[in-house]
Amino acid sequence: MTRGERLRPVSLGPPPRHQRRGRLFAAVCMAVTLLPVLVVAVLLGALVQSGAGLDEPTVVLHHLAEGGAQQLLRSVVGSLWLVSMCACVAVPLGVGAALQLEGPRRPVRSALALNIASLAGVPSVLFGLVGLELFVRALHLGHSMVTAALTLALVVLPIVAVAARSALRAVPDELREAGYALGATPWQVTRQVVLPAALPGILSGTILAIARAFGEAAPLLLVAGMTMSGSSTALGDPRGVLPLHVLALLVEPRTAASAEALVGVVVLLGTLLVLSGWAMHLRHRHERRRDGPWFEDPR
Amino acid sequence: MSATPTPVKLSMHELSAWYGDRKVLDRISFDVPATRITAIIGPSGCGKSTFIRCINRMHELMAEARVQGRVELDGHDVYGLEVAPEQLRRRVGMVFQKPNPFPTMSIRDNVLAGLRLTGTPASDGDDTVEQVLRAVALWDEVRDRLRSRADTLSAGQQQRLCIARALAVRPDVLLMDEPCAALDPIATARIEDLLGDLRTRYTIVLVTHNMQQAARVSDRTGFFLGGQLVEIDDTDIIFTGPGDPRTEDYITGKFG
Ligand SMILES: Nc1ncnc2c1ncn2[C@@H]1O[C@H](COP(=O)(O)OP(=O)(O)O)[C@@H](O)[C@H]1O
Numbered sequence A: 001m002t003r004g005e006r007l008r009p010v011s012l013g014p015p016p017r018h019q020r021r022g023r024l025f026a027a028v029c030m031a032v033t034l035l036p037v038l039v040v041a042v043l044l045g046a047l048v049q050s051g052a053g054l055d056e057p058t059v060v061l062h063h064l065a066e067g068g069a070q071q072l073l074r075s076v077v078g079s080l081w082l083v084s085m086c087a088c089v090a091v092p093l094g095v096g097a098a099l100q101l102e103g104p105r106r107p108v109r110s111a112l113a114l115n116i117a118s119l120a121g122v123p124s125v126l127f128g129l130v131g132l133e134l135f136v137r138a139l140h141l142g143h144s145m146v147t148a149a150l151t152l153a154l155v156v157l158p159i160v161a162v163a164a165r166s167a168l169r170a171v172p173d174e175l176r177e178a179g180y181a182l183g184a185t186p187w188q189v190t191r192q193v194v195l196p197a198a199l200p201g202i203l204s205g206t207i208l209a210i211a212r213a214f215g216e217a218a219p220l221l222l223v224a225g226m227t228m229s230g231s232s233t234a235l236g237d238p239r240g241v242l243p244l245h246v247l248a249l250l251v252e253p254r255t256a257a258s259a260e261a262l263v264g265v266v267v268l269l270g271t272l273l274v275l276s277g278w279a280m281h282l283r284h285r286h287e288r289r290r291d292g293p294w295f296e297d298p299r
Numbered sequence B: 001m002s003a004t005p006t007p008v009k010l011s012m013h014e015l016s017a018w019y020g021d022r023k024v025l026d027r028i029s030f031d032v033p034a035t036r037i038t039a040i041i042g043p044s045g046c047g048k049s050t051f052i053r054c055i056n057r058m059h060e061l062m063a064e065a066r067v068q069g070r071v072e073l074d075g076h077d078v079y080g081l082e083v084a085p086e087q088l089r090r091r092v093g094m095v096f097q098k099p100n101p102f103p104t105m106s107i108r109d110n111v112l113a114g115l116r117l118t119g120t121p122a123s124d125g126d127d128t129v130e131q132v133l134r135a136v137a138l139w140d141e142v143r144d145r146l147r148s149r150a151d152t153l154s155a156g157q158q159q160r161l162c163i164a165r166a167l168a169v170r171p172d173v174l175l176m177d178e179p180c181a182a183l184d185p186i187a188t189a190r191i192e193d194l195l196g197d198l199r200t201r202y203t204i205v206l207v208t209h210n211m212q213q214a215a216r217v218s219d220r221t222g223f224f225l226g227g228q229l230v231e232i233d234d235t236d237i238i239f240t241g242p243g244d245p246r247t248e249d250y251i252t253g254k255f256g
Protein backbone atom coordinates (compact mmCIF):
# COMPACT_ATOMS: atom_id res chain seq x y z
CA MET A 1 0.00 0.00 0.00
CA THR A 2 1.49 3.34 -0.98
CA ARG A 3 1.29 6.42 1.08
CA GLY A 4 -1.08 8.22 -1.28
CA GLU A 5 -3.61 5.40 -1.19
CA ARG A 6 -3.70 5.44 2.53
CA LEU A 7 -4.47 9.13 2.65
CA ARG A 8 -7.32 8.92 0.17
CA PRO A 9 -10.54 10.00 1.85
CA VAL A 10 -12.77 7.05 2.67
CA SER A 11 -15.84 8.52 1.07
CA LEU A 12 -14.25 8.57 -2.37
CA GLY A 13 -13.72 4.81 -2.50
CA PRO A 14 -16.41 2.24 -3.33
CA PRO A 15 -18.86 1.88 -0.44
CA PRO A 16 -17.80 -0.86 1.97
CA ARG A 17 -19.82 -4.04 2.10
CA HIS A 18 -21.86 -3.18 5.20
CA GLN A 19 -22.78 0.18 3.74
CA ARG A 20 -24.09 -1.42 0.55
CA ARG A 21 -26.10 -3.89 2.58
CA GLY A 22 -27.52 -1.01 4.57
CA ARG A 23 -28.66 0.67 1.37
CA LEU A 24 -30.29 -2.52 0.13
CA PHE A 25 -32.12 -2.81 3.44
CA ALA A 26 -33.31 0.78 3.16
CA ALA A 27 -34.57 0.09 -0.37
CA VAL A 28 -36.49 -2.99 0.80
CA CYS A 29 -38.01 -1.00 3.63
CA MET A 30 -39.05 1.71 1.20
CA ALA A 31 -40.65 -0.89 -1.08
CA VAL A 32 -42.57 -2.38 1.82
CA THR A 33 -43.75 1.07 2.82
CA LEU A 34 -45.04 1.64 -0.68
CA LEU A 35 -46.98 -1.63 -0.71
CA PRO A 36 -50.17 -0.25 0.87
CA VAL A 37 -50.07 2.63 -1.59
CA LEU A 38 -49.88 0.07 -4.37
CA VAL A 39 -52.86 -1.83 -2.97
CA VAL A 40 -54.97 1.31 -2.89
CA ALA A 41 -53.83 2.21 -6.39
CA VAL A 42 -54.85 -1.21 -7.74
CA LEU A 43 -58.21 -0.95 -6.05
CA LEU A 44 -58.85 2.49 -7.50
CA GLY A 45 -57.69 1.25 -10.90
CA ALA A 46 -60.14 -1.64 -10.80
CA LEU A 47 -62.82 0.80 -9.86
CA VAL A 48 -62.20 3.16 -12.71
CA GLN A 49 -61.90 0.29 -15.14
CA SER A 50 -65.18 -1.32 -14.19
CA GLY A 51 -66.85 2.05 -14.31
CA ALA A 52 -65.49 2.69 -17.77
CA GLY A 53 -66.29 -0.85 -18.87
CA LEU A 54 -69.99 -0.32 -18.43
CA ASP A 55 -71.97 -0.12 -21.60
CA GLU A 56 -74.11 2.59 -20.18
CA PRO A 57 -72.66 4.34 -17.14
CA THR A 58 -75.87 6.25 -16.84
CA VAL A 59 -77.61 3.05 -15.87
CA VAL A 60 -75.72 3.12 -12.63
CA LEU A 61 -76.59 6.74 -12.01
CA HIS A 62 -80.18 6.02 -12.87
CA HIS A 63 -80.36 3.08 -10.54
CA LEU A 64 -78.68 5.05 -7.80
CA ALA A 65 -81.20 7.81 -8.27
CA GLU A 66 -84.02 5.28 -8.28
CA GLY A 67 -83.26 4.11 -4.76
CA GLY A 68 -79.83 2.55 -4.94
CA ALA A 69 -78.36 5.63 -3.33
CA GLN A 70 -80.94 5.51 -0.62
CA GLN A 71 -80.10 1.89 0.05
CA LEU A 72 -76.44 2.75 0.17
CA LEU A 73 -77.10 5.58 2.57
CA ARG A 74 -79.23 3.34 4.73
CA SER A 75 -76.48 0.78 4.90
CA VAL A 76 -74.01 3.47 5.93
CA VAL A 77 -76.37 4.60 8.68
CA GLY A 78 -76.80 0.97 9.69
CA SER A 79 -73.05 0.58 9.89
CA LEU A 80 -72.72 3.69 12.02
CA TRP A 81 -75.34 2.37 14.40
CA LEU A 82 -73.65 -0.97 14.54
CA VAL A 83 -70.16 0.34 15.25
CA SER A 84 -71.46 2.77 17.88
CA MET A 85 -73.19 -0.05 19.72
CA CYS A 86 -70.12 -2.19 19.30
CA ALA A 87 -67.86 0.56 20.68
CA CYS A 88 -70.17 1.09 23.65
CA VAL A 89 -69.51 -2.49 24.64
CA ALA A 90 -65.95 -3.04 23.50
CA VAL A 91 -64.34 0.18 24.78
CA PRO A 92 -65.35 -0.06 28.45
CA LEU A 93 -64.59 -3.78 28.50
CA GLY A 94 -61.28 -3.37 26.71
CA VAL A 95 -60.12 -0.48 28.90
CA GLY A 96 -61.30 -2.35 31.99
CA ALA A 97 -59.35 -5.41 30.94
CA ALA A 98 -56.28 -3.29 30.29
CA LEU A 99 -56.58 -1.70 33.74
CA GLN A 100 -56.84 -5.12 35.30
CA LEU A 101 -53.76 -6.28 33.45
CA GLU A 102 -51.77 -3.25 34.55
CA GLY A 103 -51.78 -4.00 38.27
CA PRO A 104 -48.74 -5.41 40.05
CA ARG A 105 -47.09 -8.10 37.93
CA ARG A 106 -48.40 -11.57 38.59
CA PRO A 107 -48.20 -14.75 36.47
CA VAL A 108 -51.97 -14.83 36.05
CA ARG A 109 -51.91 -11.32 34.62
CA SER A 110 -49.16 -12.13 32.14
CA ALA A 111 -51.02 -15.23 30.99
CA LEU A 112 -54.23 -13.24 30.53
CA ALA A 113 -52.40 -10.49 28.66
CA LEU A 114 -50.87 -13.00 26.28
CA ASN A 115 -54.26 -14.59 25.80
CA ILE A 116 -55.94 -11.29 24.92
CA ALA A 117 -53.13 -10.27 22.61
CA SER A 118 -53.34 -13.55 20.72
CA LEU A 119 -57.12 -13.18 20.38
CA ALA A 120 -56.34 -10.28 18.07
CA GLY A 121 -54.97 -12.80 15.59
CA VAL A 122 -58.01 -15.11 15.53
CA PRO A 123 -59.89 -14.97 12.21
CA SER A 124 -63.07 -13.02 12.65
CA VAL A 125 -65.23 -15.79 11.16
CA LEU A 126 -64.54 -17.77 14.30
CA PHE A 127 -65.92 -14.92 16.36
CA GLY A 128 -68.99 -15.18 14.15
CA LEU A 129 -69.36 -18.80 15.21
CA VAL A 130 -68.93 -17.83 18.86
CA GLY A 131 -71.54 -15.10 18.43
CA LEU A 132 -73.93 -17.54 16.80
CA GLU A 133 -73.59 -20.03 19.65
CA LEU A 134 -73.49 -17.51 22.47
CA PHE A 135 -75.81 -14.67 21.51
CA VAL A 136 -78.22 -16.30 19.07
CA ARG A 137 -78.54 -19.81 20.45
CA ALA A 138 -77.73 -19.50 24.16
CA LEU A 139 -78.96 -15.99 24.93
CA HIS A 140 -81.76 -15.94 22.32
CA LEU A 141 -80.92 -12.49 21.07
CA GLY A 142 -81.93 -13.47 17.56
CA HIS A 143 -80.35 -12.36 14.30
CA SER A 144 -80.46 -8.79 15.50
CA MET A 145 -78.34 -5.65 15.57
CA VAL A 146 -77.63 -6.38 19.22
CA THR A 147 -76.22 -9.78 18.33
CA ALA A 148 -74.20 -8.27 15.52
CA ALA A 149 -72.84 -5.51 17.77
CA LEU A 150 -71.90 -7.91 20.55
CA THR A 151 -70.18 -10.22 18.08
CA LEU A 152 -68.21 -7.35 16.59
CA ALA A 153 -67.35 -6.26 20.11
CA LEU A 154 -65.70 -9.65 20.59
CA VAL A 155 -63.75 -9.13 17.37
CA VAL A 156 -62.41 -5.70 18.34
CA LEU A 157 -62.06 -6.19 22.09
CA PRO A 158 -58.43 -7.35 21.81
CA ILE A 159 -57.58 -4.33 19.68
CA VAL A 160 -58.94 -1.96 22.29
CA ALA A 161 -57.40 -3.88 25.17
CA VAL A 162 -53.94 -4.08 23.63
CA ALA A 163 -53.92 -0.40 22.65
CA ALA A 164 -55.25 0.68 26.05
CA ARG A 165 -52.70 -1.47 27.83
CA SER A 166 -49.78 0.07 26.02
CA ALA A 167 -51.23 3.55 26.54
CA LEU A 168 -51.53 2.87 30.27
CA ARG A 169 -48.00 1.56 30.39
CA ALA A 170 -46.73 4.70 28.73
CA VAL A 171 -48.04 6.81 31.62
CA PRO A 172 -44.93 7.55 33.69
CA ASP A 173 -44.91 6.23 37.23
CA GLU A 174 -43.92 9.69 38.44
CA LEU A 175 -47.46 10.83 37.72
CA ARG A 176 -49.00 7.99 39.69
CA GLU A 177 -46.63 8.79 42.55
CA ALA A 178 -47.61 12.44 42.42
CA GLY A 179 -51.23 11.38 42.81
CA TYR A 180 -50.58 9.01 45.67
CA ALA A 181 -48.37 11.54 47.45
CA LEU A 182 -51.30 14.01 47.42
CA GLY A 183 -53.42 11.50 49.29
CA ALA A 184 -55.40 10.01 46.42
CA THR A 185 -56.66 6.44 46.57
CA PRO A 186 -55.68 3.93 43.86
CA TRP A 187 -59.03 4.41 42.19
CA GLN A 188 -58.72 8.21 42.25
CA VAL A 189 -55.24 7.96 40.78
CA THR A 190 -56.47 5.66 38.03
CA ARG A 191 -59.50 7.70 37.13
CA GLN A 192 -58.10 11.20 37.41
CA VAL A 193 -54.41 10.82 36.64
CA VAL A 194 -53.73 7.65 34.67
CA LEU A 195 -56.77 7.49 32.40
CA PRO A 196 -56.61 11.14 31.28
CA ALA A 197 -52.92 10.78 30.53
CA ALA A 198 -53.55 7.58 28.57
CA LEU A 199 -56.58 8.98 26.78
CA PRO A 200 -55.00 9.80 23.41
CA GLY A 201 -53.58 6.29 23.15
CA ILE A 202 -56.84 4.71 24.20
CA LEU A 203 -58.73 6.88 21.72
CA SER A 204 -56.50 5.98 18.83
CA GLY A 205 -56.88 2.30 19.68
CA THR A 206 -60.62 2.79 19.82
CA ILE A 207 -60.68 4.43 16.42
CA LEU A 208 -58.69 1.59 14.90
CA ALA A 209 -61.11 -0.85 16.48
CA ILE A 210 -64.07 1.05 15.07
CA ALA A 211 -62.46 1.07 11.65
CA ARG A 212 -62.07 -2.68 11.88
CA ALA A 213 -65.68 -3.14 12.98
CA PHE A 214 -66.85 -0.85 10.19
CA GLY A 215 -65.35 -3.01 7.49
CA GLU A 216 -66.02 -6.41 9.02
CA ALA A 217 -68.40 -8.65 7.05
CA ALA A 218 -67.60 -12.29 7.76
CA PRO A 219 -68.84 -12.63 11.35
CA LEU A 220 -71.97 -10.66 10.46
CA LEU A 221 -72.80 -13.12 7.71
CA LEU A 222 -72.88 -15.83 10.34
CA VAL A 223 -74.86 -14.09 13.06
CA ALA A 224 -77.22 -11.92 11.04
CA GLY A 225 -77.40 -13.52 7.66
CA MET A 226 -77.46 -11.35 4.57
CA THR A 227 -80.55 -9.48 5.55
CA MET A 228 -80.70 -6.33 3.51
CA SER A 229 -84.38 -5.64 3.69
CA GLY A 230 -84.81 -4.16 7.15
CA SER A 231 -85.39 -0.44 7.17
CA SER A 232 -86.71 0.03 10.65
CA THR A 233 -84.44 1.71 13.14
CA ALA A 234 -85.41 -0.49 16.07
CA LEU A 235 -82.28 -1.83 17.69
CA GLY A 236 -83.52 -5.42 17.67
CA ASP A 237 -83.98 -5.51 13.90
CA PRO A 238 -81.36 -6.78 11.56
CA ARG A 239 -80.46 -3.99 9.18
CA GLY A 240 -78.29 -3.53 6.20
CA VAL A 241 -74.73 -2.56 6.96
CA LEU A 242 -72.22 -1.30 4.45
CA PRO A 243 -69.92 -4.32 4.02
CA LEU A 244 -72.88 -6.66 3.63
CA HIS A 245 -74.53 -4.25 1.21
CA VAL A 246 -71.42 -4.26 -0.92
CA LEU A 247 -71.24 -8.01 -0.75
CA ALA A 248 -74.89 -8.36 -1.77
CA LEU A 249 -74.39 -6.05 -4.74
CA LEU A 250 -71.34 -7.98 -5.83
CA VAL A 251 -73.24 -11.25 -6.05
CA GLU A 252 -76.23 -9.68 -7.77
CA PRO A 253 -76.44 -10.68 -11.45
CA ARG A 254 -77.33 -7.14 -12.63
CA THR A 255 -74.38 -5.61 -14.55
CA ALA A 256 -74.69 -2.21 -13.00
CA ALA A 257 -74.74 -3.75 -9.54
CA SER A 258 -71.02 -4.35 -9.43
CA ALA A 259 -70.39 -0.72 -10.29
CA GLU A 260 -72.68 0.27 -7.46
CA ALA A 261 -70.78 -2.08 -5.23
CA LEU A 262 -67.66 -0.18 -6.10
CA VAL A 263 -69.32 3.04 -5.07
CA GLY A 264 -69.91 1.33 -1.73
CA VAL A 265 -66.27 0.27 -1.63
CA VAL A 266 -65.20 3.86 -2.16
CA VAL A 267 -67.37 4.98 0.74
CA LEU A 268 -65.96 2.18 2.87
CA LEU A 269 -62.37 2.94 1.98
CA GLY A 270 -62.88 6.64 2.47
CA THR A 271 -64.31 6.11 5.93
CA LEU A 272 -61.47 3.78 6.89
CA LEU A 273 -58.89 6.24 5.63
CA VAL A 274 -60.43 9.07 7.59
CA LEU A 275 -60.62 6.95 10.73
CA SER A 276 -57.06 5.70 10.61
CA GLY A 277 -55.79 9.15 9.70
CA TRP A 278 -57.53 10.49 12.76
CA ALA A 279 -56.03 7.74 14.91
CA MET A 280 -52.59 8.54 13.58
CA HIS A 281 -53.10 12.22 14.26
CA LEU A 282 -54.05 11.49 17.88
CA ARG A 283 -51.07 9.25 18.40
CA HIS A 284 -48.76 11.77 16.84
CA ARG A 285 -50.00 14.50 19.14
CA HIS A 286 -49.61 12.16 22.08
CA GLU A 287 -46.01 11.43 21.21
CA ARG A 288 -45.09 15.03 20.62
CA ARG A 289 -46.38 15.91 24.03
CA ARG A 290 -43.80 13.61 25.56
CA ASP A 291 -40.96 15.72 24.24
CA GLY A 292 -41.99 18.54 26.52
CA PRO A 293 -39.66 19.68 29.32
CA TRP A 294 -41.55 17.54 31.75
CA PHE A 295 -40.18 14.32 30.35
CA GLU A 296 -36.62 15.48 30.09
CA ASP A 297 -34.10 13.41 31.92
CA PRO A 298 -32.58 15.41 34.77
CA ARG A 299 -29.07 14.38 33.79
CA MET B 1 -28.64 26.94 64.32
CA SER B 2 -31.38 25.52 66.51
CA ALA B 3 -30.43 26.36 70.03
CA THR B 4 -33.88 26.22 71.63
CA PRO B 5 -35.43 22.75 71.85
CA THR B 6 -38.59 22.42 69.77
CA PRO B 7 -41.36 19.84 69.96
CA VAL B 8 -40.80 16.56 68.17
CA LYS B 9 -42.88 16.22 65.03
CA LEU B 10 -41.75 12.87 63.69
CA SER B 11 -39.99 10.12 65.46
CA MET B 12 -38.57 6.92 64.06
CA HIS B 13 -38.07 3.80 66.15
CA GLU B 14 -36.03 0.90 64.83
CA LEU B 15 -37.31 1.53 61.31
CA SER B 16 -36.19 -1.12 58.81
CA ALA B 17 -37.23 -1.59 55.21
CA TRP B 18 -36.85 -4.25 52.57
CA TYR B 19 -37.27 -4.71 48.82
CA GLY B 20 -38.09 -8.40 48.61
CA ASP B 21 -35.38 -10.15 50.61
CA ARG B 22 -33.00 -7.23 50.40
CA LYS B 23 -32.81 -5.11 53.51
CA VAL B 24 -32.03 -1.52 52.60
CA LEU B 25 -32.80 0.28 55.88
CA ASP B 26 -31.49 -1.03 59.14
CA ARG B 27 -33.07 0.02 62.45
CA ILE B 28 -33.18 3.78 61.98
CA SER B 29 -34.13 5.71 65.13
CA PHE B 30 -34.19 9.46 65.55
CA ASP B 31 -36.48 12.44 66.08
CA VAL B 32 -37.37 15.22 63.68
CA PRO B 33 -38.10 18.56 65.37
CA ALA B 34 -41.15 20.55 64.32
CA THR B 35 -40.72 23.61 62.04
CA ARG B 36 -37.10 22.87 61.33
CA ILE B 37 -35.31 21.56 58.29
CA THR B 38 -33.74 18.18 58.78
CA ALA B 39 -31.37 17.21 55.99
CA ILE B 40 -30.53 13.61 55.13
CA ILE B 41 -27.20 13.18 53.38
CA GLY B 42 -25.29 10.13 52.26
CA PRO B 43 -23.92 8.48 49.15
CA SER B 44 -26.23 7.30 46.42
CA GLY B 45 -27.94 4.00 47.22
CA CYS B 46 -27.60 4.38 50.99
CA GLY B 47 -31.37 4.36 51.48
CA LYS B 48 -32.25 8.07 51.71
CA SER B 49 -35.21 7.84 49.33
CA THR B 50 -36.43 4.63 50.85
CA PHE B 51 -36.28 6.26 54.26
CA ILE B 52 -38.42 9.27 53.47
CA ARG B 53 -40.84 7.12 51.50
CA CYS B 54 -41.39 5.13 54.68
CA ILE B 55 -42.51 8.29 56.46
CA ASN B 56 -45.53 8.88 54.20
CA ARG B 57 -46.01 5.19 53.44
CA MET B 58 -45.15 5.54 49.77
CA HIS B 59 -42.66 2.70 50.22
CA GLU B 60 -45.42 0.15 50.56
CA LEU B 61 -46.73 0.99 47.08
CA MET B 62 -43.75 -0.82 45.58
CA ALA B 63 -44.25 -4.50 44.89
CA GLU B 64 -42.47 -6.68 47.44
CA ALA B 65 -41.74 -3.76 49.73
CA ARG B 66 -41.82 -4.31 53.47
CA VAL B 67 -41.38 -2.13 56.57
CA GLN B 68 -40.76 -2.89 60.21
CA GLY B 69 -40.53 -0.60 63.20
CA ARG B 70 -42.44 2.57 64.02
CA VAL B 71 -42.81 6.03 62.58
CA GLU B 72 -44.71 8.42 64.83
CA LEU B 73 -46.31 11.63 63.68
CA ASP B 74 -47.24 13.79 66.68
CA GLY B 75 -46.92 10.69 68.80
CA HIS B 76 -49.22 8.48 66.69
CA ASP B 77 -47.91 5.46 64.85
CA VAL B 78 -48.46 6.08 61.14
CA TYR B 79 -48.43 2.33 60.54
CA GLY B 80 -51.19 1.91 63.10
CA LEU B 81 -54.29 -0.04 62.11
CA GLU B 82 -56.58 2.97 62.30
CA VAL B 83 -54.46 5.12 59.97
CA ALA B 84 -55.39 5.23 56.30
CA PRO B 85 -52.29 5.89 54.19
CA GLU B 86 -54.27 8.40 52.12
CA GLN B 87 -55.08 10.48 55.21
CA LEU B 88 -51.47 10.32 56.32
CA ARG B 89 -50.22 11.51 52.94
CA ARG B 90 -52.41 14.58 53.14
CA ARG B 91 -50.62 15.60 56.33
CA VAL B 92 -47.21 14.62 55.02
CA GLY B 93 -46.65 16.11 51.58
CA MET B 94 -43.93 15.00 49.21
CA VAL B 95 -41.83 16.64 46.52
CA PHE B 96 -39.86 14.45 44.15
CA GLN B 97 -36.49 14.62 42.50
CA LYS B 98 -37.93 15.11 39.05
CA PRO B 99 -40.59 17.84 38.80
CA ASN B 100 -43.79 15.95 38.10
CA PRO B 101 -46.69 18.33 37.54
CA PHE B 102 -49.64 16.76 35.77
CA PRO B 103 -48.65 17.68 32.22
CA THR B 104 -52.12 17.87 30.72
CA MET B 105 -53.54 20.06 33.47
CA SER B 106 -53.33 23.84 33.67
CA ILE B 107 -51.14 25.54 36.24
CA ARG B 108 -54.18 26.37 38.31
CA ASP B 109 -55.55 22.84 38.12
CA ASN B 110 -52.18 21.48 39.19
CA VAL B 111 -52.25 23.60 42.31
CA LEU B 112 -55.74 22.37 43.12
CA ALA B 113 -55.04 18.80 41.99
CA GLY B 114 -54.61 17.45 45.50
CA LEU B 115 -57.98 18.83 46.55
CA ARG B 116 -59.73 17.72 43.37
CA LEU B 117 -58.18 14.26 43.34
CA THR B 118 -59.41 13.51 46.78
CA GLY B 119 -62.84 14.95 46.17
CA THR B 120 -62.42 17.89 48.54
CA PRO B 121 -64.45 20.81 47.18
CA ALA B 122 -62.17 23.79 46.77
CA SER B 123 -64.67 26.47 47.73
CA ASP B 124 -62.03 29.17 47.92
CA GLY B 125 -60.09 27.80 44.96
CA ASP B 126 -58.80 31.15 43.71
CA ASP B 127 -57.62 32.20 47.16
CA THR B 128 -55.83 28.91 47.68
CA VAL B 129 -54.16 29.17 44.29
CA GLU B 130 -52.90 32.69 44.92
CA GLN B 131 -51.84 31.94 48.47
CA VAL B 132 -49.75 28.86 47.74
CA LEU B 133 -48.31 30.25 44.53
CA ARG B 134 -47.19 33.29 46.50
CA ALA B 135 -45.75 30.98 49.13
CA VAL B 136 -43.52 29.38 46.51
CA ALA B 137 -42.70 32.74 44.88
CA LEU B 138 -44.32 31.72 41.61
CA TRP B 139 -47.36 33.97 41.69
CA ASP B 140 -45.84 36.93 39.89
CA GLU B 141 -44.43 34.71 37.17
CA VAL B 142 -47.63 32.84 36.37
CA ARG B 143 -50.52 35.05 37.50
CA ASP B 144 -51.31 35.95 33.89
CA ARG B 145 -51.27 32.42 32.60
CA LEU B 146 -52.89 30.29 35.25
CA ARG B 147 -54.84 28.53 32.53
CA SER B 148 -51.89 27.48 30.40
CA ARG B 149 -50.55 24.02 30.64
CA ALA B 150 -48.11 23.20 33.40
CA ASP B 151 -45.64 21.66 30.97
CA THR B 152 -45.03 25.08 29.45
CA LEU B 153 -43.13 26.12 32.59
CA SER B 154 -39.37 25.79 33.06
CA ALA B 155 -38.06 22.94 35.18
CA GLY B 156 -37.43 25.23 38.14
CA GLN B 157 -40.92 26.71 37.87
CA GLN B 158 -42.38 23.22 37.57
CA GLN B 159 -40.66 22.18 40.77
CA ARG B 160 -41.99 25.24 42.59
CA LEU B 161 -45.42 24.39 41.20
CA CYS B 162 -45.05 20.89 42.63
CA ILE B 163 -44.23 22.38 46.02
CA ALA B 164 -47.28 24.63 45.73
CA ARG B 165 -49.40 21.60 44.82
CA ALA B 166 -48.17 19.82 47.94
CA LEU B 167 -48.82 22.88 50.13
CA ALA B 168 -52.38 23.31 48.83
CA VAL B 169 -53.42 20.16 50.68
CA ARG B 170 -52.25 21.90 53.90
CA PRO B 171 -49.78 19.36 55.24
CA ASP B 172 -47.72 19.79 58.43
CA VAL B 173 -44.72 17.97 57.09
CA LEU B 174 -42.99 18.29 53.74
CA LEU B 175 -40.75 15.50 52.51
CA MET B 176 -38.39 16.53 49.73
CA ASP B 177 -36.33 13.94 47.87
CA GLU B 178 -33.43 15.77 46.20
CA PRO B 179 -35.77 18.51 44.97
CA CYS B 180 -32.96 20.38 43.19
CA ALA B 181 -31.20 17.44 41.56
CA ALA B 182 -32.85 18.17 38.21
CA LEU B 183 -32.42 21.95 38.38
CA ASP B 184 -29.78 24.45 37.30
CA PRO B 185 -27.91 26.53 39.94
CA ILE B 186 -30.21 29.54 39.66
CA ALA B 187 -33.37 27.51 40.04
CA THR B 188 -31.68 25.65 42.89
CA ALA B 189 -30.91 28.92 44.68
CA ARG B 190 -34.54 29.97 44.38
CA ILE B 191 -35.74 26.70 45.91
CA GLU B 192 -33.23 27.10 48.73
CA ASP B 193 -34.53 30.63 49.44
CA LEU B 194 -38.00 29.18 49.45
CA LEU B 195 -37.00 26.50 51.96
CA GLY B 196 -35.91 29.26 54.31
CA ASP B 197 -39.41 30.81 54.11
CA LEU B 198 -41.26 27.52 54.45
CA ARG B 199 -39.19 26.51 57.44
CA THR B 200 -41.18 28.74 59.77
CA ARG B 201 -44.43 26.90 59.09
CA TYR B 202 -43.59 23.39 58.04
CA THR B 203 -41.51 20.53 59.28
CA ILE B 204 -39.23 19.67 56.40
CA VAL B 205 -37.22 16.55 55.75
CA LEU B 206 -34.84 17.27 52.90
CA VAL B 207 -32.88 14.52 51.18
CA THR B 208 -29.92 15.89 49.31
CA HIS B 209 -26.71 14.59 47.84
CA ASN B 210 -25.44 18.15 47.86
CA MET B 211 -23.61 18.69 51.15
CA GLN B 212 -23.28 22.43 50.65
CA GLN B 213 -27.05 22.57 50.33
CA ALA B 214 -27.50 20.69 53.58
CA ALA B 215 -25.02 23.01 55.27
CA ARG B 216 -26.73 26.12 53.86
CA VAL B 217 -30.37 25.40 54.61
CA SER B 218 -30.79 22.78 57.29
CA ASP B 219 -30.96 22.92 61.07
CA ARG B 220 -30.12 19.30 61.60
CA THR B 221 -28.30 16.84 59.40
CA GLY B 222 -28.36 13.07 59.46
CA PHE B 223 -25.73 11.00 57.67
CA PHE B 224 -26.83 7.68 56.23
CA LEU B 225 -24.48 4.96 55.06
CA GLY B 226 -25.39 1.50 53.82
CA GLY B 227 -28.93 1.67 55.16
CA GLN B 228 -27.85 2.79 58.63
CA LEU B 229 -27.96 6.14 60.34
CA VAL B 230 -24.34 6.90 61.15
CA GLU B 231 -25.16 10.01 63.13
CA ILE B 232 -27.51 12.95 63.33
CA ASP B 233 -26.86 16.26 64.99
CA ASP B 234 -27.16 20.00 64.56
CA THR B 235 -25.95 20.87 61.10
CA ASP B 236 -23.04 23.04 62.23
CA ILE B 237 -21.76 20.24 64.46
CA ILE B 238 -21.98 17.69 61.63
CA PHE B 239 -20.04 19.97 59.31
CA THR B 240 -17.47 21.22 61.78
CA GLY B 241 -16.86 18.42 64.23
CA PRO B 242 -18.79 15.23 63.47
CA GLY B 243 -18.66 12.47 66.05
CA ASP B 244 -18.03 9.64 63.63
CA PRO B 245 -14.92 9.38 61.42
CA ARG B 246 -17.06 8.06 58.53
CA THR B 247 -19.10 11.27 58.56
CA GLU B 248 -15.91 13.27 58.50
CA ASP B 249 -14.59 11.21 55.57
CA TYR B 250 -17.83 11.73 53.67
CA ILE B 251 -18.14 15.46 54.17
CA THR B 252 -14.48 16.01 53.36
CA GLY B 253 -15.02 14.17 50.12
CA LYS B 254 -12.94 11.07 50.84
CA PHE B 255 -15.74 8.87 49.37
CA GLY B 256 -19.25 9.01 48.00
N1 LIG C 1 -37.81 -0.43 43.66
C1 LIG C 1 -36.69 -1.01 44.14
N2 LIG C 1 -36.56 -2.36 44.09
C2 LIG C 1 -35.45 -2.96 44.59
N3 LIG C 1 -34.44 -2.30 45.14
C3 LIG C 1 -34.52 -0.97 45.24
C4 LIG C 1 -35.64 -0.25 44.74
N4 LIG C 1 -35.44 1.07 44.95
C5 LIG C 1 -34.24 1.17 45.56
N5 LIG C 1 -33.67 -0.05 45.73
C6 LIG C 1 -32.38 -0.32 46.38
O1 LIG C 1 -32.42 0.11 47.72
C7 LIG C 1 -31.22 0.75 48.08
C8 LIG C 1 -31.53 2.15 48.59
O2 LIG C 1 -32.04 2.91 47.53
P1 LIG C 1 -32.52 4.41 47.69
O3 LIG C 1 -33.36 4.52 48.90
O4 LIG C 1 -33.13 4.83 46.42
O5 LIG C 1 -31.13 5.15 47.92
P2 LIG C 1 -30.77 6.70 47.77
O6 LIG C 1 -32.02 7.47 47.65
O7 LIG C 1 -30.00 7.01 48.99
O8 LIG C 1 -29.92 6.81 46.56
C9 LIG C 1 -30.34 0.78 46.84
O9 LIG C 1 -29.37 -0.20 47.00
C10 LIG C 1 -31.26 0.47 45.72
O10 LIG C 1 -30.60 -0.31 44.76
Ligand SMILES: [Mg+2]
Pocket (backbone or CB within 6 Å): B048, B049, B050, B177
Ligand atom coordinates in the same frame (compact mmCIF):
# COMPACT_ATOMS: atom_id res chain seq x y z
MG1 LIG D 1 -32.72 8.70 46.07
